Amino acid sequence: MKSKTSRGYLLNTVVVVVLFIGFQILTSLKGSEGSFKLVIVPSIWQCCYLMVLAASLNLVLGFMGQLSLGHCGFMAIGAYTAALLSLACERAGLFENKSDLSFLLVLIASVLAAGILAALLSFLIGIPALRLKGDYLAIITLGFGMIIINIINNLPFCGQDGLAQGSAAASLYKNGLGFGSKAKVQFLWFALVVTILSLTLMFMFVRSKYGRAIRAIRDDEIAASASGVNTSYYKVLTFAYSAFFAGVAGALYSCTNATLSTSSFAFTNGGILNSTFVVVMVVLGGMGSLTGSVVAATIMFFVNYQIKNGAWVEHLPASVSGVFEYPMLVYALVLIIVILFRPKGIFGSYEFSLQNLIPDIRRARERRKAAKAERKEAQAHG
Amino acid sequence: MAEERVPVLETRKLGISFGGLKAVTDFNIQIFPGELVGLIGPNGAGKTTVFNLLTGVYAPTEGTVLLNGKPLNGKKTYQFVEAGIARTFQNIRLFKEMSVIENVKVACTKDLHYGLFSASLRTPKFWKTEKELTEKAMSLLEICNLADVAELPAASLPYGRQRKLEIARALATDMKVLLLDEPAAGMNPTETAELLTCINTIRDRFGIAILLIEHDMSLVMNVCERIQVLDYGQTIAAGSPAEVAANPSVIAAYLGE
Secondary structure: OHHHHHHHHHHHHHHHHHHHHHHHHHHHHHOOOHHHHHHHHHHHHHHHHHHHHHHHHHHHHHHOOOOOOOHHHHHHHHHHHHHHHHHHHHHOOOOOOOOOHHHHHHHHHHHHHHHHHHHHHHHHHHHHHOOOOHHHHHHHHHHHHHHHHHHHHHOOOOOOOOOOOOOHHHHHHHHOOOOOHHHHHHOHHHHHHHHHHHHHHHHHHHOOHHHHHHHHHHHOHHHHHHOOOOHHHHHHHHHHHHHHHHHHHHHHHHHHOOOOOHHHHOOOOOOOOOHHHHHHHHHHHOOOOHHHHHHHHHHHHHHHHHHHHOHHHHHOOHHHHHHOOOHHHHHHHHHHHHHHHOOOOOOOOOOOOOOOHHHHHHHHHHHHHHHHHHHHHHHHHO | OOOOOOOOEEEEEEEEEEOOEEEEEEEEEEEOOOOEEEEEOOOOOOHHHHHHHHOOOOOOOEEEEEEOOEEOOOOOHHHHHHHOEEEOOOOOOOOOOOEHHHHHHHHOHHHOOOOHHHHHHOOHHHHHHHHHHHHHHHHHHHHOOOHHHOOOEHHHOOHHHHHHHHHHHHHOOOOOEEEEEOOOOOOOHHHHHHHHHHHHHHHHHHOOEEEEEOOOHHHHHHHOOEEEEEEOOEEEEEEOHHHHHHOHHHHHHHHOO
């Protein structure tokens, strides 16, 4: 049993390393080409933080079964922490330009600080909030998400007017984390490493006593506590663990974007970083499947990108492209379609695994065949 | 003899009222190690409420629960389990989407000797603990004849086996007292007989005390050493099965006067 597990780990590591090196070669070959630099690399950056964000919400929503609508608030905390820390370091003279080695250290520190601060705050919020369940929890997390945005807005040094001095945009872009298109290519490896590490850590969390406990809480909280599971401990811990990675996603976000504005994390925002949008990603991918979240984040990013930037949109009749001006309508439509036709999401609770891919496909095919035969038989009898 | 032994579970004047309704009043019971005690009564007599009081789901409005002489007032459900009281539910409550063996592993809360760090980095400690957990869970499943379905989802088991899985899960908590809430409800005679052997094996093997709520009178009369009868939240009789069966107020409660 264990040798199979370690073989699986080895296989995964090898594949990840090969893919990673492939990516590195690709960037070094095509790094200066226009479309690669301006479209593909920024898209990968965005996908990276969306994947981490969706997977982290899946811990709370999919594995623990608690609806949290304030997840982007923790992401905002992470984004602002990382941005402010990097600016402070620049001002303190710790690095001068982004090719310095010391900048890399600042970058790592910013990402960690973003995660830790988000986790701390979610811990404080989680203690009272997680006493509630269902709709009540959704509303209170929604409220806390809004409170976080408003507090950030009104802090003198990180409000909408800018990060301390001058406009946030220029300052962050020039001196802080904000990466230009060249730096994005240069630091693509960093985004990939952070994403892979985050996903791995979350996967390890889910496949341990913690994952078992929170899935037990999702299935039946009363039975979980009657089996000796300290439900409030595991709930608050998972909430904080998930917020840590939301914070990390926020740090990646502030690397990707030249500007930081609280309105992009707000609940009323029609853009991609609305907390409901993340919920849509998790539901689409499958509640309880991290690989599902990763796939769904990519799909939703693609959909979002296409309806905003796709050339084909212009050729559509006005009535259709009119809808596309309200992306939230499209996301709502996606969510409704998913719930109607595949209520468990694309992956359900299935986790993609290289090692089990072939046996899994075989099993799924057999199951489908059996279902078909059953249906036929039912028809013959009916 | 009986006077010298220390009861493993004891309640003193235990009671709870919901608003003006006194669901249970003045409930006193002593259960000794290795004993099998039955708790019976008509529908709505307060049997399940007693179980909820004994497991910390409800906080009693009066009286105390003592485990090995230590009061458990103000503790939460998981602390009751930690102290050594485990239960099953009248309407089965399994972790439906988890596999059978995972259901048992969840309850092994006393055997989890690793933290977040070990879990994240998969240290040897993690593997060792997980291996021990699997062994323990499998041995418990074998006792309850569930080893062959260990990897199946819990919801896919037939009713009788789901009941047994609940018992296996309760056993995993290393409890001293096991509370069984209508374990034979909805079972056919064969399943009931199998369940009985299972309960007896557990009692012999672990030396635990069992408190049993049951409507199946033949089962209660056959296996319980002592029986306590509740009606409208009050104890109306207690004693050996024969004594209880002959008690006029018990007959009145069950059949009406």
